[in-house]
Amino acid sequence: MKILMIIGSGRRSGNTEQIGELLTAHLQQEARQHRVELEVETVYLGQQSFQFCRGCRVCFDRGEALCPLKDGALDLKNRMLAADGIVLASPVYVDDVSGLMKNFIDRMCHMCHRPQLAGKTAYAIATTGSSRTGKTLETMSMALRTWGCHLAGQTGFATGALMKGSEAKDRFDLQAARAARAIFSAVYRQAPHRPAFFSLMMFKIQQMSWRAKGKPGTLDFNYWQEQGWLDPKRTFYIDHEAGRLKTSLARLTGSILGKFVA
Numbered sequence: 133m134k135i136l137m138i139i140g141s142g143r144r145s146g147n148t149e150q151i152g153e154l155l156t157a158h159l160q161q162e163a164r165q166h167r168v169e170l171e172v173e174t175v176y177l178g179q180q181s182f183q184f185c186r187g188c189r190v191c192f193d194r195g196e197a198l199c200p201l202k203d204g205a206l207d208l209k210n211r212m213l214a215a216d217g218i219v220l221a222s223p224v225y226v227d228d229v230s231g232l233m234k235n236f237i238d239r240m241c242h243m244c245h246r247p248q249l250a251g252k253t254a255y256a257i258a259t260t261g262s263s264r265t266g267k268t269l270e271t272m273s274m275a276l277r278t279w280g281c282h283l284a285g286q287t288g289f290a291t292g293a294l295m296k297g298s299e300a301k302d303r304f305d306l307q308a309a310r311a312a313r314a315i316f317s318a319v320y321r322q323a324p325h326r327p328a329f330f331s332l333m334m335f336k337i338q339q340m341s342w343r344a345k346g347k348p349g350t351l352d353f354n355y356w357q358e359q360g361w362l363d364p365k366r367t368f369y370i371d372h373e374a375g376r377l378k379t380s381l382a383r384l385t386g387s388i389l390g391k392f393v394a
């Protein structure tokens with residue numbers, strides 16, 4: 133089993149990295165208990181040289197392989213594809229994710245049109261001086277869901293300015309253990325997928341949008357068609373066990389909202 137953790141802080145040995153290490157220790161503990169071989173790979177966005185998205189739209193219209201920025205961002209996408217679970221972790225910077233994390237999310241924007249991570253388990257982590265983990269977690273969770281991921285959960289850690297010594301473990305061991313258990317069991321048990329109301333609704337809106345705007349032959353339309361997602365009976369990227377009432381209500385809400393955006 134492999135979990136890829138992407139740390140969106142430029143500060144080495146900072147709070148986000150320390151929480152990431154605590155989480156990794158608990159993930160390894162879960163793996164040992166279940167006698168599973170686990171690799172946790174950590175990628176520090178601060179050590180990558182990802183350029184800013186130029187907004188050329190080549191990835192949308194002609195394919196991400198033709199992105200003019202050859203700086204390894206697509207390799208990281210491939211590592212997400214190869215992993216069984218993904219963790220995005222960011223410090224709160226002025227009420228939202230760090231610039232490093234936001235740029236990474238922007239660079240993956242082709243997956244908002246073609247959700248290549250459909251069904252993959254993901255988790256969001258935020259660390260903060262004092263507040264606004266909600267907005268920060270929402271930015272990462274929205275991105276993960278839009279890429280097609282199953283969000284196993286999200287946790288905010290009110291770490292303060294900089295944790296020292298054993299502070300991370302002393303203060304956040306229980307929270308990190310809970311988060312690790314949620315990630316591990318979602319990947320390991322492969323529990324039936326029950327998408328959130330929001331995810332089902334967004335699928336319906338996207339389905340309407342590609343049907344209305346998509347032209348056969350365009351990349352997005354073809355992708356959706358190849359996956360079978362344009363079939364009106366299709367209610368999500370992957371087979372799922374969300375309740376019928378929830379699914380129907382989400383699709384109804386999506387079809388109303390979709391009239392304004394599709």
Ligand SMILES: Cc1cc2nc3c(=O)[nH]c(=O)nc-3n(C[C@H](O)[C@H](O)[C@H](O)COP(=O)(O)O)c2cc1C
Binds near residue numbers: 146223261293294
């Ligand atoms: C540029 C910057 C902006 C920040 N903005 C906020 C903020 O809006 N709210 C808050 O509670 N903490 C804020 N903080 C504190 C960080 O969120 C917090 O210390 C975080 O855990 C740092 O993680 P790191 O050590 O991994 O970089 C900010 C810190 C920096 C450096």
